Amino acid sequence: MSAGHILTANLLLTGDVVFLTPAGDWSVRADEARFAETEDDVAVLKAAEAKAVAANIVVSTEIIGAEKTQVGVWPTRNREQIRAKGPTVHEAFGNQARFDLSAFEGA
Amino acid sequence: MVANAHQIDFRDVEPAEWTHCETATQAAQTAFPVLPADELSSYFELNDVNSVALGVRLSPDTEVEALADRLDQIALIEVDFPAYTDGRGYSQARVLREHMGFQGELRAVGDVLIDQLRFMKRCGFDVAVLADHVDPDDAEAALKRYGVWYQPAADDRPPAHRLRRFVQNWEI
Amino acid sequence: MYQYDNFDKQAVRERAADFRDQVERRIAGKLSEDEFKPLRLQNGLYLQLHAYMLRVAIPYGLLSAKQMRKLAHIARTYDKDYGHFTTRQNIQYNWIKLVDAPDILDELASVEMHAIQTSGNCIRNISSAQFAGVAADEVEDPRPWCELIRQWSTFHPEFAFLPRKFKIAVNASPADRVGVKLHDIGITITRNAAGERRFEVYAGGGQGRTPMIGKLMRDDIEAHHLLSYLEAILRVYNRYGRRDNKYKARIKILVHETGEDKFREEVDAEWRKIEGGPVDADIAEFGRIADYFTAPAYDTEAQVDAHKARAAMDPAFAAWVRHNTLAHKVPGYKAVTISLKPHDGIAGDATSDQMDAVADLSENFGFGEIRVTHAQNLVLPDVRDADLPALYDALFAQGLGTANQGLLTDMIVCPGLDYCALANARSIPVSQKIAKRFDDMDRLQDIGEVKLKISGCINACGHHHAGHIGILGVDRKGTENYQILLGGSAEEDTSLAKILGRGFDEDGTVDAIETIIDVYKAQRQDGENFLATYRRIGAEPFKEAVYGG
Numbered sequence: 122m123s124a125g126h127i128l129t130a131n132l133l134l135t136g137d138v139v140f141l142t143p144a145g146d147w148s149v150r151a152d153e154a155r156f157a158e159t160e161d162d163v164a165v166l167k168a169a170e171a172k173a174v175a176a177n178i179v180v181s182t183e184i185i186g187a188e189k190t191q192v193g194v195w196p197t198r199n200r201e202q203i204r205a206k207g208p209t210v211h212e213a214f215g216n217q218a219r220f221d222l223s224a225f226e227g228a
Numbered sequence: 229m230v231a232n233a234h235q236i237d238f239r240d241v242e243p244a245e246w247t248h249c250e251t252a253t254q255a256a257q258t259a260f261p262v263l264p265a266d267e268l269s270s271y272f273e274l275n276d277v278n279s280v281a282l283g284v285r286l287s288p289d290t291e292v293e294a295l296a297d298r299l300d301q302i303a304l305i306e307v308d309f310p311a312y313t314d315g316r317g318y319s320q321a322r323v324l325r326e327h328m329g330f331q332g333e334l335r336a337v338g339d340v341l342i343d344q345l346r347f348m349k350r351c352g353f354d355v356a357v358l359a360d361h362v363d364p365d366d367a368e369a370a371l372k373r374y375g376v377w378y379q380p381a382a383d384d385r386p387p388a389h390r391l392r393r394f395v396q397n398w399e400i
Numbered sequence: 401m402y403q404y405d406n407f408d409k410q411a412v413r414e415r416a417a418d419f420r421d422q423v424e425r426r427i428a429g430k431l432s433e434d435e436f437k438p439l440r441l442q443n444g445l446y447l448q449l450h451a452y453m454l455r456v457a458i459p460y461g462l463l464s465a466k467q468m469r470k471l472a473h474i475a476r477t478y479d480k481d482y483g484h485f486t487t488r489q490n491i492q493y494n495w496i497k498l499v500d501a502p503d504i505l506d507e508l509a510s511v512e513m514h515a516i517q518t519s520g521n522c523i524r525n526i527s528s529a530q531f532a533g534v535a536a537d538e539v540e541d542p543r544p545w546c547e548l549i550r551q552w553s554t555f556h557p558e559f560a561f562l563p564r565k566f567k568i569a570v571n572a573s574p575a576d577r578v579g580v581k582l583h584d585i586g587i588t589i590t591r592n593a594a595g596e597r598r599f600e601v602y603a604g605g606g607q608g609r610t611p612m613i614g615k616l617m618r619d620d621i622e623a624h625h626l627l628s629y630l631e632a633i634l635r636v637y638n639r640y641g642r643r644d645n646k647y648k649a650r651i652k653i654l655v656h657e658t659g660e661d662k663f664r665e666e667v668d669a670e671w672r673k674i675e676g677g678p679v680d681a682d683i684a685e686f687g688r689i690a691d692y693f694t695a696p697a698y699d700t701e702a703q704v705d706a707h708k709a710r711a712a713m714d715p716a717f718a719a720w721v722r723h724n725t726l727a728h729k730v731p732g733y734k735a736v737t738i739s740l741k742p743h744d745g746i747a748g749d750a751t752s753d754q755m756d757a758v759a760d761l762s763e764n765f766g767f768g769e770i771r772v773t774h775a776q777n778l779v780l781p782d783v784r785d786a787d788l789p790a791l792y793d794a795l796f797a798q799g800l801g802t803a804n805q806g807l808l809t810d811m812i813v814c815p816g817l818d819y820c821a822l823a824n825a826r827s828i829p830v831s832q833k834i835a836k837r838f839d840d841m842d843r844l845q846d847i848g849e850v851k852l853k854i855s856g857c858i859n860a861c862g863h864h865h866a867g868h869i870g871i872l873g874v875d876r877k878g879t880e881n882y883q884i885l886l887g888g889s890a891e892e893d894t895s896l897a898k899i900l901g902r903g904f905d906e907d908g909t910v911d912a913i914e915t916i917i918d919v920y921k922a923q924r925q926d927g928e929n930f931l932a933t934y935r936r937i938g939a940e941p942f943k944e945a946v947y948g949g
Contacts, residue, residue: 134427135497136451177429181447198878200817203826204449208818210746210828214480214495215450288643313438313521315561319638322558327673343422343439350557363430366421373418376411378551379627380678381558388407388551389685 352382444515461489604655702732816856825873
């Protein structure tokens with residue numbers, strides 16, 4: 122397990138929670154996020170952040186703490202985990218209803 | 229001084245070549261100076277004044293009541309909106325117009341964007357100088373969009389309640 | 401209820417068209433997010449944790465059946481089949497797309513609704529008593545006054561960019577059902593010794609991170625001076641309210657730092673310049689507005705206590721009548737509270753189907769009118785006693801028959817970290833665990849009236865300062881932690897709750913609440929509710945029981 126960072130945001134048009142992927146796209150799945158371990162990696166996230174904001178693709182960007190485990194990349198903070206999954210009180214809403222995220226239970 | 233900036237005229241105003249001055253002495257030698265409000269008392273203490281007309285620039289914390297004694301000698305008041313979210317300038321304008329009877333030109337400057345123009349017009353401004361990046365066509369279009377107002381203010385628009393008394397079956 | 405004329409209809413259509421243009425300019429990149437954000441907020445559109453959230457205004461909590469059906473339609477079409485009723489009597493949708501928001505505003509405009517000034521640093525929705533117009537104890541119907549203030553405050557050109565948000569509430573009975581002293585401006589309509597109408601105006605109250613009780617500014621405002629007096633307060637606030645620190649920008653800080661008396665003098669000085677001027681001429685509008693609020697055609701032969709036979713043989717129904725209905729000013733009628741607090745649900749949430757059902761019931765058992773309460777429930781204001789059994793059965797079938805109004809599980813709960821971008825802790829799960837622990841109607845009835853209010857951060861949307869028992873969620877080193885407060889009230893005996901001691905995790909909180917209730921039950925004297933016992937015995941016995949000697 123290693124600690125690092127990922128870039129998250131909301132899409133301007135829909136408000137969807139998204140994460141920057143290694144390919145430079147945006148995915149709704151946190152476990153598909155580009156994982157930045159070094160300062161250089163974080164600089165790449167920051168550059169992508171500035172570019173996407175300038176292009177009016179995303180808003181409310183934030184580089185957040187994440188961990189990389191055997192099952193994949195996942196945000197560290199409770200708040201970000203809720204964003205990644207959906208509200209804990211409504212299992213039918215959010216990514217938890219669309220994808221099998223059970224590997225990240227209690228992450 | 230506003231050569232590149234687009235301005236929206238809510239009312240017809242006499243055009244003049246205003247020049248911003250930082251000090252009273254500088255202003256005294258300028259035909260159409262615009263002086264910061266806190267330089268005003270120095271300006272009026274000078275003997276050698278060659279200005280044709282005087283403009284004053286307010287900051288949001290200027291007490292407009294302090295201008296009362298000199299108001300009839302002021303032709304232009306610029307109300308500065310350093311950030312468009314700072315709404316003090318609207319009250320300054322209404323107090324100047326409605327309490328103090330200021331008849332000169334009232335001009336909104338600073339972070340003046342599109343969606344504040346309709347409020348500025350109603351608070352008694354004659355002119356709004358748009359921030360550099362604002363599209364004047366969008367500004368004109370947005371300004372025309374509103375026809376209904378609910379409360380009296382410093383402009384001469386009748387609020388809805390007054391119109392209702394005259395227009396029973398008003399159709400749109 | 402008030403109905404739009406062509407001026408009002410044009411105003412909301414213009415606003416919807418304007419917002420469509422703003423959204424288009426944002427998408428085209430002509431507005432930056434920083435420039436757009438205050439504009440979308442003034443139309444109730446937030447960016448929350450998972451998506452955009454749209455807050456729709458329900459002026460003073462009053463809805464027609466047709467409007468409720470539209471709200472259901474919006475939930476079904478643009479959201480996930482849910483709406484959430486709020487403590488300011490509005491509704492919000494949690495899963496809105498920016499690109500849909502202009503269409504939603506058009507839909508709302510078609511039923512005389514909007515999202516104008518439901519957020520942003522401007523004058524917000526005017527709130528009022530959920531039993532306005534039907535409560536036996538009110539001196540008059542406050543709603544026409546709310547409507548007058550609503551119109552005055554809508555698109556007010558001077559007050560669109562105040563230092564901070566501004567909330568006004570209007571009450572018109574001795575019982576305070578709006579939290580008069582916990583608003584930026586709270587108004588109580590009264591009668592003076594000569595029987596003449598006067599307005600008591602309080603300013604500088606509020607909750608949030610620095611809770612304060614509002615100060616009485618004047619108790620002698622006459623009807624034809626109401627708007628000028630409000631305008632004077634707002635102007636002083638707009639000019640002198642702090643803008644250097646967002647957390648000190650509410651009017652309560654200005655009143656506090658200026659001093660109550662000096663602030664009153666400043667307002668009076670401003671008021672003298674405008675009283676009797678153009679803004680007060682708007683009082684001419686009052687008669688036209690008041691005509692919309694004349695009493696409906698009540699059944700003069702409505703039989704009093706026609707529900708008693710069912711109550712005698714059905715204890716659950718009897719309990720529901722006891723807790724969820726209020727005496728009506730017309731004999732043979734009751735005002736019914738529909739609980740949006742099922743023990744396994746989310747406070748204030750209603751599904752599209754439930755909203756439609758309530759709309760139907762408001763027509764079948766009333767005059768097609770619905771109220772939203774600040775406690776996140778709904779009210780059918782005009783139900784005949786004879787119709788109570790059928791209404792109860794219909795509500796029960798929809799999961800809306802919980803008989804807990806005013807009881808421990810009728811909690812006010814903010815959305816918390818499950819939805820809110822500002823929250824530090826989740827509010828809903830702890831509320832659900834408490835409801836589960838106390839999921840026994842006999843026990844709840846024995847405990848009696850307790851106002852439990854839960855916020856997921858210090859902004860206090862869940863009114864924890866004003867709860868008999870308040871719970872405040874905080875983030876303690878990355879873990880959710882809950883502080884317990886006791887002794888608050890938002891009613892005529894307004895008080896601010898005080899923190900009991902160190903906080904707990906979720907389960908510890910539920911245990912502590914149970915301990916606190918046990919102390920109350922052991923200590924209460926003849927008919928005292930929780931708050932009365934707390935005020936008599938103080939915090940110590942509760943502290944001792946919760947934290948040990």
